[in-house]
Amino acid sequence: MSIKQVTVFGGSGFVGRAIVQALALEGYQIRIAVRRPELADSVTTAGDVGQIMLMRTNIRMPQSVAAAIAGSQAVVNATGVFFQRGRQRFQSVHVEGAKAIGAAAIAAGIERLIHISGIGADSQASRSPFIRSKGEGERAIIAGYETATILRPSVVFGPNDQVFNRLAGLAAKAPFVPVIGSGKARVQPVFVSDVGAAVAAVLRRPDTVKTVFELGGPRIYTYRELAALVLHEIDRDKAIVGIPAGLMKLAAFFAEFLPVPPLTRDQIDLMLVDTIVRPGAPSLQTLGIQPTAAESILPMYLDRYRIGGRYNQHAPA
Template sequence: MDIKQVTVFGGSGFVGRAIVRALAPEGYLVRVACRRIELAERVKTAGDVGQVTVMRANLRMPQSVAAAIAGSQAVINAAGIPFERGRQRYRAVHVEGARAIAEAARAAGVQRLIHMSGIGAESRSSKNRYVQSKVEAEDAIIAGFENATILRPSVIFGPDDVMFNRLAKIATQAPFVPVVGNGHAKVQPVFAGDVGAAAVAVLARPDTVKSVFELGGPRVYTYREVAALTLREIGRDKRIIGVPAGLMKIAGWFAEFLPVPPLTHDQVDLLTTDNVVRGGAKTLADLGIAPTAAESILPTYLDRFRVGGRYNQHAPA
């Protein structure tokens, strides 16, 4: 295969930026396709001048999707929304958007298509609307482009992540750190840089077509352990208190009326379910990638939440 140009849908987002930063050093020309191009300007610095370009594309408009793919030999779909707002609905973005990308990629003769999904997307019995949309998105990708590769990461961490940054912010403002239920549900956080590396590795290996890889870090934590790890990193002594999932869902439902909800009832539901790599699944190891431990990365961006701030000489190392 001779892949020179790659279109990355959702390249302005947290996961998309990590993928672009992994592609550029390998010499690929990268076209970042996104709805709001002003959010993608900073990702241009991932490559040399002109190597990373930005193009406006809306997954609800198939013509713009086809235009963004034209001329590329590979496509990566990292587009997604954490909550619904206005016309940005799970079905429109995750499902119909994936369908539009797959069909346009096939029509354009694209060689490779990589779809970013998530652990749990095999759960067809799930009543969670977010998970259902991920399941249907995978179906749409495979139906439209049978040689696609699907990557299912666990919760992704890195400087702009949601999980660790949110917990750290709560710890600086609240008298305690809440976890959903007893906090015993499991999660296997994976570093954003490793997710980007996985996408690059898949592109380089023709044998990864028609495959699904589940991406997790080197350690499985409970959400209570994640909260404790966050508190250790920022040097704050706060109680970790379990809040009944029912109450959290009610709070999440009301929060959805806010412009940017801090938590939705769908997200609460996810926090009560294990999010770990299944036994027997293809993993980062199958792509030759050693997963990065959260403990080695968290100090590089959570230090701003320490007592006295990032530059406090007496803050814990």
């Protein structure tokens, strides 16, 4: 069976949009399964007229998931939440949602299933509830659809990212740039478009079934080095100061009461451990994709944090 239509769960999110764009370029018909399609109209402009369709879907309801999959030959699960609110819990989205998607894919005879997880996903070892739920989600997908392909990105960057924009915002306003603890934990940022390209590459290659790919960029940084990179890009000279994790968690505890918290305790836990591709793990290069360097992309969207913006004649080249 040739793949003509792909259902993308979470296709209106940061990573999901890049996946939709990559699949649209490949000529697939795309169905985007989202909770609130009225807020996702802009995603349909990634393809030709009629190529991308929005469908209201609740992954907590198996019949809704089955309806979103019907008629497709491939499914991508890019759902995820970074903080818990109401019914949007790590367990319900990352685990129960994955379980429902895997079961529906089997029942519908879906040819390919791709699940977006994260480097370090571990259902037992991690102290982060977020990462544990990601690991449990992987297990739920495999239990329901054993030939699934899993993609584990490192920290994902791009114009609407969480990491570089947050650092640049702090650097522009605060007297110093804070990092968690010593700031020596390592990270391998991956460009969001490279994640989308990886999904398209996996669909082209039948030999990628039952494989876990770890997606990282071409360079490994410490979080302190990331802060220095951001300061360079926005042309600001400020100190980088390590803040004890316990103190940051206390601040994050209160921040979590905000409608959209700028930082959570889970995110702090993530920034205390390495998030890098394991040596020898299948990667972007395995898929024939040359990872994009952060330095080549950051100037395109961090310029707004410079004094004078992109027209600042003293901005870094």
